[in-house]
Amino acid sequence: MAEEVKSLNFIEHIIEEDLRGGFDKNNLRFRFPPEPNGYLHIGHASSICLNFGLGLDYQSPVNLRFDDTNPEKEEREFVDAIKRDVEWLGFEWDKECYASDYFQQLYDWAVILIKQGKAYVDSQDAATIAQQKGTPTTPGSDSPFRNRSVEENLELFEKMKNGEFQAGEHVLRAKIDMAHQNMLMRDPIMYRIMHKEHHRTGNDWCIYPMYDWTHGESDYIEQVSHSFCTLEFAMHRELYDWFLDQVYDTNKVRPKQREFARRNLSHTVVSKRKLLRLVQEGVVTGWDDPRMPTISGLRRRGYTPESIRNFADTIGIAKRENLIDVSLLEFCAREHLNKIAPRVMAVLDPIKVVITNYPEGQIEELEAENNPEEDPLTYRKVPFSREIYIEREDFREEANRKFFRLKLGGEVRLKNAYIIKAESVVKDEDGHITEVHCTYDPLSRSGSGTPESTRKVKGTLHWVSVAKAVPVEVRLYDRLFSVAEPEEDKEKDFMDFINPESLKVTTAYAEPSLKNAQPEERYQFQRLGYFCVDRDSTEEKIVFNKTVGLRDSWAKIENKS
């Protein structure tokens, strides 16, 4: 049988081409380079899966490198959260690296550049430097300090390092070309003075290197062969290569930067800055709020690492702009959860059913399948009694033929239990139904083997025993934004599109087997959806987060009419 040709994305094509061109496979090395200034989100998951996936495919090491060159925004908390998230996704990094580990090497190289006349200290303020940059269509102009002597530059740069200046007094710039058509090449800043404590180097430094100067050199130091980043860095590639040229030793691996389009997800935002606003303005409870598209939020919501990795593989990687529908993410969640989540019964919006011909006070332990997808099936006991709760929307006094659920005079199967028939309703003075009175067929018990037990009735309902039910808190989540592209409208702020109903909290009644459910355990509430135990759960009260609903073809039928 012919081997199936695996289709490759453009990144893999580049690597294959390099390999064909003679690049040694043993020299392949990748990296995932987050800045520790926020939590990882679903967009990063794509990058993580790309880089670590490449590592797995080519049996190559992948470094986790923190791009920590800006002590103003970066924090230890984020480093820990990022490591936790990458691990949770199931990836193993080769080395844990920090750009800050290279500060001394970077400094030494900068001194060499100064000596070669390729870098100089500029003593103008930020506004002036910005003005001299020119515009995309007009060239910039030289700084009056551009031609300082090597000696003066060396002396000033050392004083900058020694903390003899205030922030903003001087910067170190690469001397390239102020008329370059690529604005990034117009004497980019390499170092700025910042009297800020760094989460790793403390107060050792008061000059910090800029991204462009740091990133490529870090790749080079680590001997990363392929450095993948998002499209907005495409213009930076020229600078990346220029800086590399200054230090490159031809016996070593020369890192190659290539760019891919970041993934956008509908009905949310995927930008650390915007996610930070949601956190800071209290729209959500934190970076790991289950409505957040962060990895920790998705985790708390009940997503599995497998489903996220499968999602990343499914959407692939390319260079064009994109907007991926959340329904695909939800599909990936259901696909995996369907296989692994134990089925249980819980009623979210209860209405009481009294089975009038069932003995008062009697409790029967009925057998229930844990998961029909399991290979050797396993079972648990569920208590049945005269009074049960069913879902309010599962009963109607009258309904048409399409309504398979309980209606007056109609029959329905109680999952794992008996067939019941609705006989009458009890209403309060406002006309609201408070109880449904039914009769049951004692011979129809599920699994009892009687002809009645296998009788076909159109509808099957989930239920819980009133006496044995466990009240639990259920947090029902909906999309955080009510429009597909909250960032698209240029007139309005994305915050204007927040869905006010993204969270509804309710008390539900669950079968008693859930009494000892532990945080992060995932269940399928039958006929409702997938739910995950939240870490807010206590001894007295279990809290469930709704991960995602089941596919609901009944809702579609109803919406049509």
Next chain:
RNA sequence: UGGCCUAUGGUGUAAUUGGUAACACAGCUGAUUUUGGUUCAGUCGUUCAAGGUUCGAGUCCUUGUAGGCCAACCA
């Protein structure tokens, strides 16, 4: 009034590098089902435009068009 990048079903991604445009999601129809779930079967619909090269173009060439990115002492 510049440079760089990108255009393939509603969405996302492929196409053995010039040889039958495919896969997944979404939608729709039906079958099965003690979850209106799952599963299964079927169905809808696509190469930005116009030229050109070629026996043959999503792929190569030309000219357009549309969208994104680029002027932080952020990354």
